[in-house]
Amino acid sequence: MKSRRYLNLVSALAIFGFIGAWWLLANSGWVRPEFLPSPPKLVETFVELLDKGYGGSPIEKHVGMSVMRAISGFMLAVLIGVPFGILIGRNDTAYAIVAPIIGFLRPIPPIAFATLFVFYFGIGESSKIGLIFMAAFWYVVLNCSDGVRAVPLTLVRAGQSIGLTSSQLFFRVIVPAAMPAIMTALRAASSISWTLVVASELLGAQAGLGFIILDSAQYFNVPATFIGIVLIGIIGLIWELLLSSMQRRVLHWQGQS
Amino acid sequence: MSSDAVLIAAKGLSKRYPGRREADPPTLALESFDITVSAQEVACVVGPSGCGKTTLLNMIAGFETPTSGSLTVKGQAVIGPHPDRSVVFQQPALFPWLTVWDNVTLGPRLRGHDPRALEASARKVLLSVGLSGFERHFPYQLSGGMRQRVQLARVLVASPDVILMDEPFGALDAQTRVVMHEVVLRVWSEYRPTIFFITHDVEEALILADYIYVMTRRPGRIKERIEVPFSRPRSYELIGDPKFAALRARIVGILRDEWLEAQE
Numbered sequence: 001m002k003s004r005r006y007l008n009l010v011s012a013l014a015i016f017g018f019i020g021a022w023w024l025l026a027n028s029g030w031v032r033p034e035f036l037p038s039p040p041k042l043v044e045t046f047v048e049l050l051d052k053g054y055g056g057s058p059i060e061k062h063v064g065m066s067v068m069r070a071i072s073g074f075m076l077a078v079l080i081g082v083p084f085g086i087l088i089g090r091n092d093t094a095y096a097i098v099a100p101i102i103g104f105l106r107p108i109p110p111i112a113f114a115t116l117f118v119f120y121f122g123i124g125e126s127s128k129i130g131l132i133f134m135a136a137f138w139y140v141v142l143n144c145s146d147g148v149r150a151v152p153l154t155l156v157r158a159g160q161s162i163g164l165t166s167s168q169l170f171f172r173v174i175v176p177a178a179m180p181a182i183m184t185a186l187r188a189a190s191s192i193s194w195t196l197v198v199a200s201e202l203l204g205a206q207a208g209l210g211f212i213i214l215d216s217a218q219y220f221n222v223p224a225t226f227i228g229i230v231l232i233g234i235i236g237l238i239w240e241l242l243l244s245s246m247q248r249r250v251l252h253w254q255g256q257s
Numbered sequence: 258m259s260s261d262a263v264l265i266a267a268k269g270l271s272k273r274y275p276g277r278r279e280a281d282p283p284t285l286a287l288e289s290f291d292i293t294v295s296a297q298e299v300a301c302v303v304g305p306s307g308c309g310k311t312t313l314l315n316m317i318a319g320f321e322t323p324t325s326g327s328l329t330v331k332g333q334a335v336i337g338p339h340p341d342r343s344v345v346f347q348q349p350a351l352f353p354w355l356t357v358w359d360n361v362t363l364g365p366r367l368r369g370h371d372p373r374a375l376e377a378s379a380r381k382v383l384l385s386v387g388l389s390g391f392e393r394h395f396p397y398q399l400s401g402g403m404r405q406r407v408q409l410a411r412v413l414v415a416s417p418d419v420i421l422m423d424e425p426f427g428a429l430d431a432q433t434r435v436v437m438h439e440v441v442l443r444v445w446s447e448y449r450p451t452i453f454f455i456t457h458d459v460e461e462a463l464i465l466a467d468y469i470y471v472m473t474r475r476p477g478r479i480k481e482r483i484e485v486p487f488s489r490p491r492s493y494e495l496i497g498d499p500k501f502a503a504l505r506a507r508i509v510g511i512l513r514d515e516w517l518e519a520q521e
Contacts, residue, residue: 157320158350160338162364162411172363176354253353253395 037223042230045223054224055215057207063231065208066197069125073132074193081137081189082182085144086175095145102138110135110192111199123204132196136189143188147181148174180254183247190243194236209235263332264419264451265294265317270326271476272312286312288476290326294419294468299445299452301462303508304472305515310455313477314423317453318344331418340364343412345425351396351407357383358392361411375414382410385447386440402433406440413444419451426461435493438464442491459508463487464495471511474519481511 019039025031026038037045049059088094114131121127151174159173175182201210209228216224270290273283286309294300302310315321316328319338328335330342344350351360361383365375383389386406396404405425412420422441426434438461445452456462462469462485469483483504487495495501 152348154346154348154350155352157318157338157344158346158352160320161318161340161343162415163338163340163368164364165367168367172367173352176352179354253397 034220034222037226041223042226046227049224049227054212055207062207062209062212063235065205066201066210066232067235069128069200069208070132070193070197072125073129073196074136074190076129076133077136077140077189077193078186081140082144082185085141085185086148086178086182088141089145089148089178090170090174095149098141098145102142106138106142110196114200114203118203127203128197128200128205131200132193135196136192139188139192140185143181143185144178147178147185150181151177180251183243183251187240187243187247190239191236194232194239198232262296263293264296264298265292265300265328265330265453267292267313267317267328268326270313270316270328271324272309272316272321273324285476288478290478292470292479294451294453296418296451297449298467299454299465300468300470301454301456301466302470302472303456303459303462303512304477305474305512305519306457308472308475309477310472311423314344314421314453314455317419318342318421340368340415341418342421343415343417344421344423345405345408345412347424347427349396349404351404351411353396355395356392357388357394357396357399357407357410360396360407361414364411365414378416379410379414382413385413385444386410400433401429402437405429405437409440409444413448413450416448417450419453422452422454424456425454427456427458434458434461438493441465442489446490459505459512460496462508463501463504464491464493469508471508474515480515483508 022036023039026033026036026041033041053059054062088098110131113134117127117131117134121130155173155177156169159169164172197208198210198213201208202214205211209232212228213225216222216228268291270292271288272286274286275283290309290313292313302313304310312321316323317330317335319335319342335342352363355363358379362375362379365378366372380389383392386409388403388406388410391399391403396407399407408425409420426437429437441452442465444450452465454462454465466485469485470479471481471483472478473480485504486500487498
């Protein structure tokens, strides 16, 4: 087992190495500079975008639009999907009704529904948020219901044995015992939401990181495309870190016994 | 050591599980089973695995319903689980998201017990099982033996009529088990509960029990009810007593015969 400090150092070096290799490749002459802008060029473009915005809107507005859409779809999926998943996890009949439907819908890439959503809801916010919601919803429902179904019988009996009523049993035993699965559902749903926001903005958005990527590529403004991609990566990473630190806090008891 | 009042009475108790598929014959876990346990008795049930002893405990706990026959605790038919008949499980059964204190007090708190009285009784119970100072620990911070103490405390805090113990120390190492037996003996002498204890460890049964109920193979019946003659308070030193060795050999012999017959 290598020391933690050593491994952190290796990780840091890898990031610098990656940027360095990119730089070398961009300047090597093997790739046309229009296709692969060098890191200094990206920094320059980023400063310019911060200063002037993109497509008539400041960069914060693009970021804000994308984050708002992803969070709206995500929150809807969580607020409806978690209770729904927990309830069908507790009810065998409801589970038997819902499971095959989810089983059929889940393997379909959500983006396949994109044109239909535009057709139904127009090119405004509702089609984008609706698409994100639909994709995240099934994951949340499935993970939560499986989590509830996997609560050990002994834990339920222990709760009954100390005299809990069925609603106390539900809120005090089953929901907390299913919390690890619920947190997994939230993390999966959040990464799905963020992935889909970009895809949904490729269909007729006027702002957002997906819009920047599509629009800049159409005008051969490759550095701006890269900035859009890097921003998506950084925001996705921050979001993931926030959720995993929340998970560690809420589930400090998990996986240690 | 026990008073004469009957606490648990089963008469003609049967439990049948349906076969896996419709064509399969049903499994008879227990058939016309009779047992009587007095108040404050420590009753240990030993028997070959699969003899239906856990089924019996689950029915007394109210987790399962008998197919036929009668089962009463304190003269009342058993309907569903109740803190008066609480269970110490072999498997992990503590709520891992709650501290020791919250695990122990959750039941009475939610049933609306007076907080001050609950606090006093929880402190007393934790002291009895040797967990004072561990109130704020989480289960994952405790050893296997400590976790079983918490389970015992959680049951004890409700002052149950009977403590049902389902091979509670089966997963512990031999040294820890000896210490746990002393915890049970101490708890019994302080609270005088009825204890219904299931085990396959004959030595454990001899150290703890007033009466040992030796079961037959499935469908389980009581083959023999053996009085354990050692006076209380007891300690692990009993195992050096020649009477202990003789009883042990006798019970192991009965179980062996059952096992051999089952193979035929």
